[in-house]
């Protein structure tokens with residue numbers, strides 16, 4: 001559904017102008033994309049050494065016929081590299097903003113060179129990116145999705161941190177907590193009102209906390225493959241659906257150009273997909289190509305970095321779905337509960353919401369049998385976007401297939417047992433209720449602009465106000481809380497909370513008590529027939545001292561987040577975790593930039 005465009009416009013108008021862009025045409029290859037049908041490349045890897053990963057990244061964009069492209073480029077030219085660190089490692093990431101306004105005429109897009117040479121108005125040198133709060137289409141910042149690092153500037157604050165084009169490189173500097181679960185995390189911009197534009201353009205990358213084979217020895221020694229699935233504006237928006245599809249109702253397009261859910265599993269998707277920047281466009285979905293040795297077992301780490309597209313992944317041999325052995329979701333091994341031993345969930349399809357990750361064991365097809373990675377359709381509700389069935393990549397079995405670059409350790413030392421009781425065994429101190437809702441500007445026109453709300457029950461629905469310092473929720477460090485999140489709209493939403501993970505207790509009235517953690521969960525849509533609005537119940541973990549501070553929860557469909565579906569929570573320290581008293585507790589996880597620099 002369409003976001004309330006003038007909200008974003010309002011931020012543009014009120015945000016201080018901190019840089020004037022110099023007119024210069026961007027080179028076409030600023031953010032390279034591969035040809036349709038290409039072999040799926042591995043993202044570049046940047047690995048920590050001696051406990052430190054120091055990275056210089058520039059975020060860049062350019063514009064071509066199919067829209068604005070964004071990417072991160074490292075000092076050695078790697079595009080949107082995978083950052084690989086171990087628990088306890090220090091990340092020092094210098095981010096240079098080289099963005100230009102893509103909504104401007106093409107001539108206004110600046111090249112990286114122009115940014116370096118000309119974009120330093122005197123006022124910028126003193127602008128404090130930590131306090132700026134300026135959310136514009138050319139400002140940016142980073143969120144380290146899934147990591148339990150403090151929500152403070154230079155670490156994982158997204159409420160005030162805003163880096164303008166022309167600012168000197170901005171330093172992110174924090175230590176990965178010693179107890180961070182090994183798995184797949186990711187980084188992306190979180191600039192309110194403009195996250196969708198940047199992420200759908202391709203601004204995202206994977207971050208891996210190494211050592212998952214220490215959590216689950218079943219994956220020891222397996223070659224690993226990182227697959228980043230992104231969505232992007234349609235390359236062929238005017239094409240009719242492929243003739244090989246069943247006849248489907250005429251596609252409905254809402255005002256912002258998204259295809260409304262057809263409910264058939266087919267028809268024009270709202271967005272195209274790409275896999276490691278190999279586009280797989282509508283209507284023919286020419287698949288990218290993966291080669292594996294016959295019957296080889298690999299460990300696939302899949303990130304749904306889409307701005308609005310849900311995935312429901314399956315691997316087919318001929319047309320038969322194969323069993324995929326899920327080892328971790330949302331960066332956390334399934335057996336992180338300290339109960340299960342080498343637990344693996346075998347499924348023949350896996351739903352992954354925008355922002356979600358899934359890591360699984362997959363077996364390559366036997367020689368001569370064609371394999372296919374697909375996403376099945378996701379029913380997003382009558383108000384949601386169309387996410388049809390489509391191919392993503394062929395899996396060809398061949399003896400001469402190159403091995404992936406990385407292989408997990410063959411003889412891992414097991415991780416220590418968790419130091420806190422399993423979340424499912426902790427009594428919540430309270431239950432809160434929240435709900436998703438939407439409001440049409442013109443209630444009689446389903447295609448009119450929509451505002452998006454995520455409201456604490458009892459409060460008045462209001463689109464997120466980035467200038468408010470009053471949190472929607474105040475919680476206490478050390479506590480565990482149950483949250484019931486209801487969906488009063490006719491489309492699916494993906495609830496995500498920063499800094500912490502949660503356990504799914506109940507999904508649409510069915511107790512599930514999942515014995516593992518997530519950081520993003522689908523909340524089913526209201527179809528007008530049930531007596532109650534659909535809801536999920538989650539148990540949220542505020543025990544980690546790194547989660548102290550003010551941070552956000554929101555819908556991970558970035559169009560919705562940008563349109564107001566976001567709230568703030570302040571987790572207050574207990575006496576034992578107040579900064580002055582923390583001493584030993586803060587070791588290894590600095591709270592301030594000054595503290596980090598001392599380490």
Ligand SMILES: [Cu+2]
Pocket residue numbers: 492493494555556557560561565
């Ligand atoms: Cu949503």
